[in-house]
Amino acid sequence: MANPSLLILPGDGIGPEVMAEVRRIIDWYGEKRGIVFDVEEGLVGGASYDAHGTPLTDETMARAQEVDAVLLGAVGGPKYDVLDFSVKPERGLLRLRKEMDLFSNLRPAQCFDALADFSSLKRDVVAGLDIMIVRELTSGVYFGEPRGIHMEGNERVGINTQRYTESEIARVARSAFELARKRGNKVCSMEKANVMESGILWRDVVTEIHEKEYSDVELSHMYADAGAMQLCRWPKQFDVIVTDNLFGDLLSDAAAMLTGSLGMLPSASLGLPMANGRPKALYEPVHGSAPDIAGQGKANPIACILSFAMALRYSFGQVDEADRLEKAVDATLAAGARTADLLGPEGGTPISTAEMGTAILGAL
């Protein structure tokens, strides 16, 4: 059987640095565990724009559709702020999500024990935290038409459209319920049904799917503003949260912060099964391209490494190996290894991106 294939798109800013550490982990799996991947690299975001005048070429898009999984670093940077909206770095990422139809974006917010004191929240609020945000990723206001800026009389008007179909809501709801069954068996769905009709449809469809197919799972509903508040107040009340593209963007970033550092959090974006049974999949850290520290070897590679662990788990059925890698990260942190983002006000000496990679390899 052919080796599983990976397309690596390091992207912009700290993307290439953190991805370099993932490459070392991938190599380790090939050498030590006999799990060999066919790896190819490509460009996305500003890096692709610089080379080809577009944030994603058709060739790279086609390869992303063919491989078993895509690993992405990060896109964007102030250098590209002046670009037209249609060629901004983010459009490359959004095109991948949309054309691969990656409707289910899994964003775990887990608090590593070694970092529980590092959060801006109190230890007892976050220690042992383990929630999963399932964000719809291919629809909503990110993609709805009409959109754009036009003139009305003598002033500009900016428009975007929040649009959800029943089937779009149903499929992401199902993926949340499936996940919940393997976890705490609880789903909280968030929208603004008190203000938005799209939120009413969201709530209705989630409720229907629940009644018909997942009545064994506990379901609750919360307005997204109350959700943002409850995430800050007592996040452990949640198990799985399912929400739309835009609310998911904000809520998952807030949840990420609870765990201490955005440099820790991975994500998986999953679509429909391919012919080989694996889901279409893209894995990326939740953090951005962090242009302020790019190229300085300061970035924390853990979010990107844990994204690869999610690939082992969700694309390649290597659950034990995913556990192994996550435990290695845990042990590395417990041993005191800290990149700059993981140092509190007390300070301490940070290690570099590559040193963190080396430490995790050591723990493996």
Add this chain to the structure above:
Amino acid sequence: MANPSLLILPGDGIGPEVMAEVRRIIDWYGEKRGIVFDVEEGLVGGASYDAHGTPLTDETMARAQEVDAVLLGAVGGPKYDVLDFSVKPERGLLRLRKEMDLFSNLRPAQCFDALADFSSLKRDVVAGLDIMIVRELTSGVYFGEPRGIHMEGNERVGINTQRYTESEIARVARSAFELARKRGNKVCSMEKANVMESGILWRDVVTEIHEKEYSDVELSHMYADAGAMQLCRWPKQFDVIVTDNLFGDLLSDAAAMLTGSLGMLPSASLGLPMANGRPKALYEPVHGSAPDIAGQGKANPIACILSFAMALRYSFGQVDEADRLEKAVDATLAAGARTADLLGPEGGTPISTAEMGTAILGAL
């Protein structure tokens, strides 16, 4: 000269209970300070629906346009979940905001010293916190057309429209810059200009107004997801935040939580000046109707009382009296008075809504 006029709309759930304490404060100002208001009461939300079949009658709407300021308690409750969207309790509040054209919603997030240990965030993260979120309140996805649920083929589709005009953005930006000049002189504007064209227009217009009229104020821009994260990480980096209706809804609730309890936070919604020079204005607590504790005398009246303090400040130019009332609340908390929402895991004996009102009157 006629007394200033107030329209009081207690609304649903805990609204009437907390408003009863505000009435006592208003009476105190009349008796002890010679500041007499002409007060009338009306119905809004579910209470109005129960009496009149609509969450706001045209008569009450007309009175709201005529008085000097409206004080609102809270709207909504599970009893009304089954109602058609067009007559839900929230529509009454949204109609007031829209028809009074209350475009600038001021939501201060201040951490009272006596409560700094009560937040889910660490003391040093929140102690002394004093930020002001300025939320656009009359446009965006709350009001944009087209909207609704319709059939496409054999499935339902839910649609809402995010729509901002240049002038809508400009006027709320101005109000944020004006406030900043009286505070820390810093504004951070939040949107998703990397994904939404309406966010690009938002950023452009805020930047233009800044350059032309407020270049003395420090302006920064942040994506709303990063904003949610930074609010949880280090909120003291902010002075004034200006953002749209929907982002403002989520971000202000998250910010509210930082301060320990939603039961503490007031808001002012301001529009254009009326003939008498006062702005159209509605004051309401940030918290909701809390149906779970309604009618039990457990609710914290402070958010509603502080909303009246904002009325003294922004509608009636009684800055010293507003300070006096805020200091009375401060002193009451410092003396240890706690409603149930303000008791931490250590517990303690809560006082009732009315006892908190009495304590604050005592401190006055």
